[in-house]
Amino acid sequence: MxxxxxxxxxxxxxxxxxxxxxxxxxxxxxxxxxxxxxxxxxxxxxxxxxxxxxxxxxxxxxxxxxxxxxxxxxxxxxxxxxxxxxxxxxxxxxxxxxxxxxxxxxxxxxxxxxxxxxVSETPHCVYPENTQRAQITVGASSYIKIAEGCNYSCGYCVIPKLRGKFTSRPIENIVGEAKNLADKGVSEIVLIAQDTSSYGIDLYKKPSLDKLLYELDKIQNLSWIRILYTYPTNFTKGLIKAYREIDRVVKYVDIPLQHSHPEILKAMRRPIINGEDFVKKLRDEIEGLAVRTTLITGYPTENEEHFEHLYNFVKNVKFDRLGAFEFSKEKNTYAYNLKPQVPKKVKQKRKEEILKLQKEISYELNSKMIGKKIPSIIETIQSDGLTIARTYKDAPDVDGLIYIETDKPLTPGDIYDVEVTNFSDYDLYGKI
Amino acid sequence: MQVSFTGILKAYLSSENSIQTPIERKFAKAKRVEDVLNRKDDFRVYPVNEQMKMLLMAKSSIRDYKEPNSDMGEEYMKQAGIYRLTARDAIYYCTGSDIEAAKQLQKEIKEKGLNKQERQEAVSKFIEERTKDGDNAGFFILDSSDGMRYDIFAFGEAKKGHTFTSGFLEL
CATH class of the missing domain: 3.40.50.12160 (Methylthiotransferase, N-terminal domain)
Known part of the structure; x- marks a missing residue:
C-alpha cells in the first residue's frame, strides 16, 4: 500500500x-x-x-x-x-x-x-459529492463548505481567478453531510464559502442560505449552526428572519466589511454601504448578536482621512470580534496597479492602531460579562482538569476561548451555560 | 534575480535541520523561493519592530546551533563551511575566503574602538572589496551592545547565479 x-x-x-x-x-x-x-x-x-x-x-x-x-x-x-x-x-x-x-x-x-x-485553465470548482472527507481535525465542530468560488471582483482579491465562479452545492448534499457529521458526534457545524450569503444564487436563482438553514435545523442531534464569511449585499431579510427563528443558528455574524470609507469601498470595488447603520440594523433585529468583521489597512489610495474614518467606525461600532490585515499587493488584481500605494510601514502602523483600539474594546466588552451566563461549547478537557470551551460569540480558530473550572464530568461538544468569573483582553474564565 | 536580505533571514528562520544545511544551500533556497514568487521582500520596508523581531529570531536561531561550545563545536562549523565570529559588538557569519578577511576586520574594529559611523564605513568598505568579484557570501550583524539596535549588511554571491542584494540599515 x-x-x-x-x-x-x-x-x-x-x-x-x-x-x-x-x-x-x-x-x-x-x-x-x-x-x-x-x-x-x-x-x-x-x-x-x-x-x-x-x-x-x-x-x-x-x-x-x-x-x-x-x-x-x-x-x-x-x-x-x-x-x-x-x-x-x-x-x-x-x-x-x-x-x-x-x-x-x-x-x-x-x-x-x-x-x-x-491544472484546468479556468477553474470551475465542483464539489466531489461522493467523496467522504477524511477529517484532519475532528472535534466538537466541523466546517462544511456550502459553495465554492466567487462572483464579486473586489479590488484586492485574487480568489475568483483561483476558484472560479460562485458554485453552490445542492441543499440535500449539504444536509446529508451535516447529518453524517452529527452522527459522528459533531455538535457544531460551521458553514463556509467565499461568500455564504450568496448561497444558492446560481442553483436556486436567489440567495437561499435561509432555506438551507431551515433544512439543517431538522437535524435533531445538531446543536449549533454557525455561519462565516457573509457579504453585505445578500444579507437578506429572509436570512435575518432565519437567524431569529432558528435556535440552532448561532447568533454570530461574520461579515468582512474591509473598510468604512465610501471612497475606499469604491476603490475596493465593494458595495458602498454605511457600515455603522448596517451593523446596528443587524443588532437591532437579532437579539444577543455577536458581530465579527475583518478590515484591511493601507489599501491603495487610503489617506489619513480615510483611516481616521475607519478608526472612528471601529470605535463607534464596537465589534465583538475583529481582525485587521495589511493590504497585500497581489498581481492580477485591480488594486495591483492602483496608485498611490501605501508604504508598508504605514499599513502596519494603521493595522496596529486598529488592533490596539479593538483590544481596548474587547477588554471593555469582556469586563461586562462578569457574573453573566453564556452558552459555550466544550472543546477540550486537559489532563490537568482545565476545560477549554468557546462561547457562542467565538468561532473556532479565529476568536477567543473561555476557560472553565468545574468538577462536573464534561464531554467535548456539550453546550453549557457558563458563568463568567474573570476575563482578559480576548478570553474569558468561568465556572459551571 | 537577486535574493533579498529578508529572504536570507527567512531562510534561516524557517530551515528545517538547519545545522546540516550549508549556508550556500540556504541562500540558494531563498533565491528559488523568491524566483517563484517573482518578488523580493525588501527588508527596509518593514517597520522597525518587525525588523527587530526578525533579526533577533535569526540571531537566536543561528546561535542555537552554532555556539562554539555546543555539542557540535567549532570544528563542525568549519566542516559545514560556516565561521562564526563574535566580538564586543559584532557577529559575522561567512564562508570560505571571507573568513580571514572578516577576522581582520573584526580585529580592526575592536582595536581601533571605532564608533558607529566608523564601523559602518569600515564594513561598507569591506563589503565593497569582498563583493567586487561577485563570488563571496555572508552577512553581517552588528549590534550596539544594548541588544536593541543593529546595523545590517548582506552582500555577495553564494554561487554563480545566486546573488543577493546588499542592504544597509541604520537604526
Whole structure:
C-alpha cells in the first residue's frame, strides 16, 4: 500500500479540500499520514495557499523543504492554479501539479505512477459529492463548505481567478453531510464559502442560505449552526428572519466589511454601504448578536482621512470580534496597479492602531460579562482538569476561548451555560 | 534575480535541520523561493519592530546551533563551511575566503574602538572589496551592545547565479 503525506496551508475552505484529497486517496487504498517527514511515505502532497504574499511564500518555502527530503512532492491547490505551467518550469523537481478544481483526479493521477501536470485553465470548482472527507481535525465542530468560488471582483482579491465562479452545492448534499457529521458526534457545524450569503444564487436563482438553514435545523442531534464569511449585499431579510427563528443558528455574524470609507469601498470595488447603520440594523433585529468583521489597512489610495474614518467606525461600532490585515499587493488584481500605494510601514502602523483600539474594546466588552451566563461549547478537557470551551460569540480558530473550572464530568461538544468569573483582553474564565 | 536580505533571514528562520544545511544551500533556497514568487521582500520596508523581531529570531536561531561550545563545536562549523565570529559588538557569519578577511576586520574594529559611523564605513568598505568579484557570501550583524539596535549588511554571491542584494540599515 502506498503511503501519502498531506500537508495543509491556508484557510478553513482549503482545509476541506485537503480533507477531500485525503478522502479520495483513502477510497483508492492509499494510506494517509500527516507527518511529511515519515520515512515510509511515498508522496508528499502540499495543498497550497496563494491568497496573499505571506501565505504564498509559506507554501513555496515548504515545497522546497519537502523536495529536500527526496520524496515525490505534489503541489496541489491555489499555487498551481495561480502560476499554472510557469510553476512547473520554476519547480521542475516537483512530481506533480494539480489545480483547485481538479483535486478529485488526484488518486487516478497517482495511480499512473508517472509525473503529472493537471491544472484546468479556468477553474470551475465542483464539489466531489461522493467523496467522504477524511477529517484532519475532528472535534466538537466541523466546517462544511456550502459553495465554492466567487462572483464579486473586489479590488484586492485574487480568489475568483483561483476558484472560479460562485458554485453552490445542492441543499440535500449539504444536509446529508451535516447529518453524517452529527452522527459522528459533531455538535457544531460551521458553514463556509467565499461568500455564504450568496448561497444558492446560481442553483436556486436567489440567495437561499435561509432555506438551507431551515433544512439543517431538522437535524435533531445538531446543536449549533454557525455561519462565516457573509457579504453585505445578500444579507437578506429572509436570512435575518432565519437567524431569529432558528435556535440552532448561532447568533454570530461574520461579515468582512474591509473598510468604512465610501471612497475606499469604491476603490475596493465593494458595495458602498454605511457600515455603522448596517451593523446596528443587524443588532437591532437579532437579539444577543455577536458581530465579527475583518478590515484591511493601507489599501491603495487610503489617506489619513480615510483611516481616521475607519478608526472612528471601529470605535463607534464596537465589534465583538475583529481582525485587521495589511493590504497585500497581489498581481492580477485591480488594486495591483492602483496608485498611490501605501508604504508598508504605514499599513502596519494603521493595522496596529486598529488592533490596539479593538483590544481596548474587547477588554471593555469582556469586563461586562462578569457574573453573566453564556452558552459555550466544550472543546477540550486537559489532563490537568482545565476545560477549554468557546462561547457562542467565538468561532473556532479565529476568536477567543473561555476557560472553565468545574468538577462536573464534561464531554467535548456539550453546550453549557457558563458563568463568567474573570476575563482578559480576548478570553474569558468561568465556572459551571 | 537577486535574493533579498529578508529572504536570507527567512531562510534561516524557517530551515528545517538547519545545522546540516550549508549556508550556500540556504541562500540558494531563498533565491528559488523568491524566483517563484517573482518578488523580493525588501527588508527596509518593514517597520522597525518587525525588523527587530526578525533579526533577533535569526540571531537566536543561528546561535542555537552554532555556539562554539555546543555539542557540535567549532570544528563542525568549519566542516559545514560556516565561521562564526563574535566580538564586543559584532557577529559575522561567512564562508570560505571571507573568513580571514572578516577576522581582520573584526580585529580592526575592536582595536581601533571605532564608533558607529566608523564601523559602518569600515564594513561598507569591506563589503565593497569582498563583493567586487561577485563570488563571496555572508552577512553581517552588528549590534550596539544594548541588544536593541543593529546595523545590517548582506552582500555577495553564494554561487554563480545566486546573488543577493546588499542592504544597509541604520537604526
Amino acid at each position: 502506498k503511503k501519502v503525506a498531506i500537508v495543509h496551508h491556508g484557510c478553513a475552505k482549503n482545509l476541506i479540500d485537503t480533507e477531500l484529497i485525503s478522502g479520495k486517496l483513502i477510497e483508492k487504498g492509499y494510506e494517509i499520514t500527516l507527518d511529511a517527514y515519515d520515512p515510509d511515505c511515498d508522496y508528499i502532497i502540499v495543498n497550497t495557499c496563494s491568497f496573499i504574499f505571506d501565505a504564498e511564500e509559506e507554501s513555496v518555502r515548504s515545497i522546497f523543504d519537502f523536495i529536500d527530503t527526496g520524496k515525490k512532492v505534489i503541489v496541489a491547490g491555489c499555487l498551481s492554479q495561480k502560476h499554472k505551467k510557469h510553476l512547473k518550469k520554476l519547480i521542475p523537481e516537483a512530481y506533480g501539479f494539480i489545480g483547485t478544481s481538479d483535486i478529485d483526479k488526484i488518486a487516478d493521477l497517482l495511480d499512473t505512477e508517472k509525473e503529472f501536470y493537471y
